Amino acid sequence: MAKIYPFRGLRYAPGKAPIEKVVTQPYDKISKDMQERYYQLHPNNIIRIILGKPSPDDSPSANVYTRAAQHLKEWRAAGILEQLAEPAFFVYFQRFQVPGTNDVRIRKGFVGAGRLEDYSNKVIFPHERTLSGPKKDRLELLRHTRTQFEQIFMLYEDPAQTIDRALDEVSAGEPDILIDDEYGVRHTVWIVTDQKFVSLIEREMAEKKLIIADGHHRYETALGFRDEMGGAAPCDRMPMTCFNMHSPGLTILPTHRLLSNLQNFDSAAMFQRARELFEIADAPGDPKQVTIGVCTDGGDRLRYLSLKTSLDLASVMSDLSPGQRTLDVVVLHRLVLEKCLGITEDAVKKESHITYVRERDDAINAVKSGRAQVAFLLSPTRIDQMRDIAYEGNVMPQKSTDFYPKVLSGLVMYPMD
Numbered sequence: 199m200a201k202i203y204p205f206r207g208l209r210y211a212p213g214k215a216p217i218e219k220v221v222t223q224p225y226d227k228i229s230k231d232m233q234e235r236y237y238q239l240h241p242n243n244i245i246r247i248i249l250g251k252p253s254p255d256d257s258p259s260a261n262v263y264t265r266a267a268q269h270l271k272e273w274r275a276a277g278i279l280e281q282l283a284e285p286a287f288f289v290y291f292q293r294f295q296v297p298g299t300n301d302v303r304i305r306k307g308f309v310g311a312g313r314l315e316d317y318s319n320k321v322i323f324p325h326e327r328t329l330s331g332p333k334k335d336r337l338e339l340l341r342h343t344r345t346q347f348e349q350i351f352m353l354y355e356d357p358a359q360t361i362d363r364a365l366d367e368v369s370a371g372e373p374d375i376l377i378d379d380e381y382g383v384r385h386t387v388w389i390v391t392d393q394k395f396v397s398l399i400e401r402e403m404a405e406k407k408l409i410i411a412d413g414h415h416r417y418e419t420a421l422g423f424r425d426e427m428g429g430a431a432p433c434d435r436m437p438m439t440c441f442n443m444h445s446p447g448l449t450i451l452p453t454h455r456l457l458s459n460l461q462n463f464d465s466a467a468m469f470q471r472a473r474e475l476f477e478i479a480d481a482p483g484d485p486k487q488v489t490i491g492v493c494t495d496g497g498d499r500l501r502y503l504s505l506k507t508s509l510d511l512a513s514v515m516s517d518l519s520p521g522q523r524t525l526d527v528v529v530l531h532r533l534v535l536e537k538c539l540g541i542t543e544d545a546v547k548k549e550s551h552i553t554y555v556r557e558r559d560d561a562i563n564a565v566k567s568g569r570a571q572v573a574f575l576l577s578p579t580r581i582d583q584m585r586d587i588a589y590e591g592n593v594m595p596q597k598s599t600d601f602y603p604k605v606l607s608g609l610v611m612y613p614m615d
Contacts, residue, residue, distance in 0.1 A: 199321055200354070201313035202403040203435065204285035204396050207389075208345065208611040211280040215242045218377045221608035224348055224412070225249045226332065242278050244608035248339070248347050263342040270343050281613060286391045287399055288610050289368045290439055293384040294603050296449055298557055305447035305603075306365045309349050309610055310399065312408070312438035314417075314424050322352075322408045323588040326596060328415050336419040346420070346612040349439040350413025351605050353585075354406040356442045361402050364395060375609060383603040387610070408440070409588045411601045437612040439605045443581050451600040452578040454561040455530065456553045456570035460539070463571045465494040469501070471538040475514075476503035488529045491575030497566030505529065521587045526576045527598045534574065547596070554597050 210217055219240040222228060225248045228236070236245035246269050250262035273279045288309035295302050315321040340346070356362065368388050375387035390396070410417055420436040427433040441448055457463075469478060469492075482489050483504035490503045505511075511523040515532055522528055535541040535552075546552055553570075555561045561573040579599050587594055 200315075200403050200406045200408050202310040202399060202438065202440065203313070204287045204391070204399075205311035205435070205437070205612060206282045206285050207288065207309075207437075208274075208279050208281050208613045210242075210608070211277055214276075214278045215240060217375055218379075220244055221377065221379075221606045222248070223379075224604050224607055226415070227604055242273060244347060247343065248607055263338045266339060267342040270345060279611070282389070284391050285396075286389045287396060289365050289388040289390055290605075290609070291365075291369060291384075291386045292447075292603055293386070294449075295382065297451065297602065298559070303447045303449060305441060305449070306362055306369075306445060307439050307441040308361075308365060308399065309437055309439045310403075311432075311435040311612060312352065312440075314421055314434050314436060316421065320407070322410065322417070323591075324410050324414050324417075324593060325584050325588040326414055326593050326598065328418055332415040333419050333422070336416055337422055340419060340423045341426075344614045346416075346436050346614075348413075348416065348607040349437040349605050349610070350416050351411040351601060352413075352438045352440045353409045353411050353443045353448075353581075354403065354440055355444060355585075356402070356406070357444045359442065359444065361399065362442055362445060364398050368395065377606070379603075379606065381603060385606055385609070403440070407589075408438070409443075409585060411441075411599070412604065432612075432614045435612070437610065443585065448581060449602050450578045450581060450584075451556055451602045452558075452576045453527075453554050453556060453597045453600050454558060454576055455574040456555060456561060456564050457535075457539075457541075457551050457572045457574075458553070458570045459551055460571055463539075465499070465572065468494075468534075468538050468572075472503055472534065475506060475509055475533050475537070477506055478503060488524065488526050489577070490526060490530055490534065491573075493562050493565045493573040493575065494571065496568070497562055500562070503534065519587070519590055519592050521583065521590060522592055522594070525579060525583060525587075525594060525598065527579070527595050530574055530576065531595055556600060 210220055220243045222236050222245050228249055233245060233249055236243045247266040250265050252262055290307050290309055292305045368390055371388060373386045374389045377385045424433045479502050482502050488505045492503060493500050515523050531546060541551060558575055561575060564570040565573050584599055
């Protein structure tokens, strides 16, 4: 089963750089504006390595990847980045307010070097498909730097919360890293080399299976690099932040869909076609039934589509598993976008007419302001839905899950030299 090891992490040396000015959100969540802000924050910000700026003069011998490798070499030589003297696990707590609410939670996990496993081994499970472009980019960075700068976000099952209790014991001590990020999330890290703790983590995790919550592209990139290097250590591992899916702090946010620039969009016609598959009401129906909120007509109309109990989902989505058919996002894409609006799966992938927002009010305001013709309001995917689909070997549509908050990049790195 899962093999998770302590490792001699590379970290920003205390006193050499203000840690709050050198870490970032994960590379795939960084917009152009965020990239520029990180560049301005500090000359040693990890952005210069994980998402450098291209130049018009770039060539095969001088580009974002060669500059990343040079930064890494210089920062290590100057002592800005230092490698720990002995292998460690990194206990990682995140205290946050759930967006749009007053609910404050603490998500508790730890970082270790997880052994890479082919999906066919049924130890590590994906829950979504990947695209080739991001993997090529990450692979080039890995080839040039031979270092993993970001952890991927993994889930394991520990209903007894044995590991969580051990994490709580560690958290009673003074932390090694404490950061409040730009979203008000407090990130706290303790570096742990105690052999009793190390043994407990290795022993408990040896019985677990892992699901990739965030980081599919980076995981598959690491698999490719492992194979390039012949499969031997240390290239057979990568840093993983592991969270218990039974922990009360684990939070999945909904991702609402906005549609715009649709030719001849007619909300009345859409609702008329929807009546064949859904009950339509002005208020949410049975919470056990898939229900999708629809905001249209300039924001003056908010209605709810609930699947008809008589509808045979197996007949209208015969290519999907029973678990996949019960997902709000699948019902939206297959039965509303495709059947009622004629928006194909390919068009969704190309994001021809679709954009995504996290906040319900933002989705409704987009319709009120005319930036969108219609907003579809979804409930968050449940963790048990994602788990069951992953374990059965199937995947979910893109942007089905939004785990909040994200795991910061640059807290601890995994060098393979």
